[in-house]
Amino acid sequence: MSEPPPAIGAPALSARGSDVVPPPPPARGWARARVTGIALLGLWALVGAGTLLFLLSSWNAELFARYAPRYLSGLLVTVQLVAISIVLGAVLSVPIALGRRSKSRIVATLSYAYVYFFRGTPLLAQTFLVYYGLGSFRPELQAVGLWGFFREAWYCAIFAFSLNTAAYQAEILRGAFESVGRGQWEAASALGLSRLQTVYKIILPQAAIVALRPYGNEIILMIKGSAIVAIITVYDLMGETRRAYSRTFDFQTYIWAALIYLSIVEMLRLGVDRIERRLTRHLRR
Amino acid sequence: MRITRRIALGLSAAALALTIGGATAQEKLRIGTEGAYPPFNNLTADGKLEGFDVDIARALCEEMGVECEFVTQDWDGIIPALQAGKFDAIVASMSITPERDEQVDFTKPYYTNSLVFVAPKEAEFDADNVEGKAIGVQAGTIAAEYVEENYPDAELRAYPSQLEAWADLSNERVDAVLADFGVQYEWVNSEGGACCEFKGDAVGGDDVIGIAVREGETELVEKFNAAIDAIRENGTYAEVNAKYFPFDIYGE
Numbered sequence: 101m102s103e104p105p106p107a108i109g110a111p112a113l114s115a116r117g118s119d120v121v122p123p124p125p126p127a128r129g130w131a132r133a134r135v136t137g138i139a140l141l142g143l144w145a146l147v148g149a150g151t152l153l154f155l156l157s158s159w160n161a162e163l164f165a166r167y168a169p170r171y172l173s174g175l176l177v178t179v180q181l182v183a184i185s186i187v188l189g190a191v192l193s194v195p196i197a198l199g200r201r202s203k204s205r206i207v208a209t210l211s212y213a214y215v216y217f218f219r220g221t222p223l224l225a226q227t228f229l230v231y232y233g234l235g236s237f238r239p240e241l242q243a244v245g246l247w248g249f250f251r252e253a254w255y256c257a258i259f260a261f262s263l264n265t266a267a268y269q270a271e272i273l274r275g276a277f278e279s280v281g282r283g284q285w286e287a288a289s290a291l292g293l294s295r296l297q298t299v300y301k302i303i304l305p306q307a308a309i310v311a312l313r314p315y316g317n318e319i320i321l322m323i324k325g326s327a328i329v330a331i332i333t334v335y336d337l338m339g340e341t342r343r344a345y346s347r348t349f350d351f352q353t354y355i356w357a358a359l360i361y362l363s364i365v366e367m368l369r370l371g372v373d374r375i376e377r378r379l380t381r382h383l384r385r
Numbered sequence: 386m387r388i389t390r391r392i393a394l395g396l397s398a399a400a401l402a403l404t405i406g407g408a409t410a411q412e413k414l415r416i417g418t419e420g421a422y423p424p425f426n427n428l429t430a431d432g433k434l435e436g437f438d439v440d441i442a443r444a445l446c447e448e449m450g451v452e453c454e455f456v457t458q459d460w461d462g463i464i465p466a467l468q469a470g471k472f473d474a475i476v477a478s479m480s481i482t483p484e485r486d487e488q489v490d491f492t493k494p495y496y497t498n499s500l501v502f503v504a505p506k507e508a509e510f511d512a513d514n515v516e517g518k519a520i521g522v523q524a525g526t527i528a529a530e531y532v533e534e535n536y537p538d539a540e541l542r543a544y545p546s547q548l549e550a551w552a553d554l555s556n557e558r559v560d561a562v563l564a565d566f567g568v569q570y571e572w573v574n575s576e577g578g579a580c581c582e583f584k585g586d587a588v589g590g591d592d593v594i595g596i597a598v599r600e601g602e603t604e605l606v607e608k609f610n611a612a613i614d615a616i617r618e619n620g621t622y623a624e625v626n627a628k629y630f631p632f633d634i635y636g637e
Contacts, residue, residue: 232549232553235552236552236556238556251556251557251558330524331544331545331549333542333543333553335543342524342525343525345461346525346529347484347530349464349484349485349487349488
């Protein structure tokens, strides 16, 4: 422990058995960090217990029966919205990611500006701009025949969300591809593999490991971010929750929503874990 | 049941309560309002509150001899904010409904309201036949409730504030907007509402507007009631009324 680590490139001195020092035993007793940690844990446990107690004591079967179908339809809207947006965004992200790596200055700058704008401004502002902002250009949009599309809040939401997630996904894609070393490309070409084969058989499997977690995060962020569509009159899970709350003034409506969001995210987390285990099966010993 | 519920709420909001607890001692009365509901309560271009509700609240405060301070709060969170102690009374054109009455205490009404449809002048909008029509309302209002209960065939569009509902009416995303008579009156007579006019008779007639305070604050309710009576009598109410509407909004 006390010895400084050997400089990089120095011969490995510690290879001899006598230099190996066992790790120190784990610290015991009530260190300040431990006390703080337990106190904080206790506070959170109290908050959790309070929430649970509140939910149990205010449980209202009639309320649940009345609003459960609405929550279900709201959940469906949320899932559809996120699924469609993520898929469209994934499709859009490929040319953007390629554009970011393009040798043409114009293409690279344009894709950079795209990513810069959509990552740098809130999704809320983007949704508002698309729905209410474009709404004020109705005559122009009607003239070019696009009003039919932008008239509908649902399409506006998908439009805004797809553009937004495309920017994030493009960066994930680019980062993942760039994380695969040049040597892999060179080795593949030395083996005489075609470019498509190289991408499909060599680069993609390695990039996927790097990209998987960020992709999972992006979907989770979209699910939670999608709650803002209620402001443009789409009744998603959050919209239904607010409607239920505005009629009942009962806080448990929000707790239900929180639990539903939590379970979606948990399912996603489990799914991502599974895929990761599959992708990294060659790394396990 | 009630008590355990209170305790549970208190526990989960423990941190919140700590920050609020100290603020109740002061003499100032804090009035919560929305600030997006012209001509009742809205923000001017330079960020000042104005409107019928605001003027009435000022007159009542003067009558009660207390200093008042306004707090703006989005409509769908206005009752929880009152309960959490962010302010002491809501003067924001709030209709007295049984659901709300369970959560807060109301003063006597300070004006009377009805709901009315507004639609583009050239459009044929019939309030008795709204099948498939898109009706815009503000979320969490009695207009939203009214459409949901009385026009199940219509397509309900709920907006976070009244202003967005009107914006979408001018954009022809909705066929009509249902809202309080007073705000609709102001809007159709404004530049933005020049496109549109009242359609059909007022609906949901027996609606009255009161000031909301936290449950159990009977003393404050009585002070407000006395002040309402006083400004009715000394002419202040009539003055404020005339400033905004050419008709008597109080109703009897």
